[in-house]
Amino acid sequence: MKLAILVGAMASVVGFLPVRADDLDAKVTVDETIQSVLGILGDKETASDERRERIMSVIKPVFDFELMAKLTVGKRQWTRFSESQREEFVDLFIQKLRRAYLDKLELFSDETVVVGDSVAARSGKVHVPTHVISKGDRISILYKLYHPKGASWRVYDMEILDVSVVSSYRSEYIPILRAGEPETLFAKMRESISAGSGGE
Numbered sequence: 446m447k448l449a450i451l452v453g454a455m456a457s458v459v460g461f462l463p464v465r466a467d468d469l470d471a472k473v474t475v476d477e478t479i480q481s482v483l484g485i486l487g488d489k490e491t492a493s494d495e496r497r498e499r500i501m502s503v504i505k506p507v508f509d510f511e512l513m514a515k516l517t518v519g520k521r522q523w524t525r526f527s528e529s530q531r532e533e534f535v536d537l538f539i540q541k542l543r544r545a546y547l548d549k550l551e552l553f554s555d556e557t558v559v560v561g562d563s564v565a566a567r568s569g570k571v572h573v574p575t576h577v578i579s580k581g582d583r584i585s586i587l588y589k590l591y592h593p594k595g596a597s598w599r600v601y602d603m604e605i606l607d608v609s610v611v612s613s614y615r616s617e618y619i620p621i622l623r624a625g626e627p628e629t630l631f632a633k634m635r636e637s638i639s640a641g642s643g644g645e
Contacts, residue, residue: 471571471590471598476560478507479575483558486550497547509591509599514538516601517614522622530627537634538614544638555579571598 481503485496514535515523526534561574570591577584587604602611621630 471592472560472563472573474507474590474598475573475575475588475600478503479558479560482550483556497543497550500547500550501543506597507600509601510539510542511535512599512601513611516611518618518622519615522619522627525622526627530631533631534627534634537631537638540638541614541634544641570601 482500485491485499485503488496491499517538518526518534523531557578559576559578561576564572564574566572566589568591570589573588573590575586575588577586585604585606587607588600589602589604590598590600592598602609604610618630621633
């Protein structure tokens, strides 16, 4: 499980739909991103902090962190946030993801990642299944992507061993927001980040 979470930093489809030629680009996007990250991890001559920043520069154009953050709280709660609160929440969310996944990635670099064929999902979205193979273990990670108009494929969620990252954070955030103000959640997120925990 730990290995799956680490590699996930960089995974149930209801009603299978025909895969379009355009969907193949989603597989390429995932594959190229993973290979780039593994390449950076393998560069042991570069300082750890620099490797982390290089990895972020690779995954930021691919992962839609703002949409992921928004999905964790849902439309109703999102509308409660002011513009400045939305910006702060997205920033805190990215920091939590880094703590939970990215900052631990460099403990690993020798895993083999097999990227499967894209599977068309509802509303024009695509799922790309992958498997991380390490020391005989085979761990599934499913990347969920959408295609913004005029832009490249973006990841909006991933399932690690059938557990959605977005849903996992949502189950943590929604009760806090229902019971109090957004600042209560932000304070808990800051505390978690300071303690070195991503909450996963």
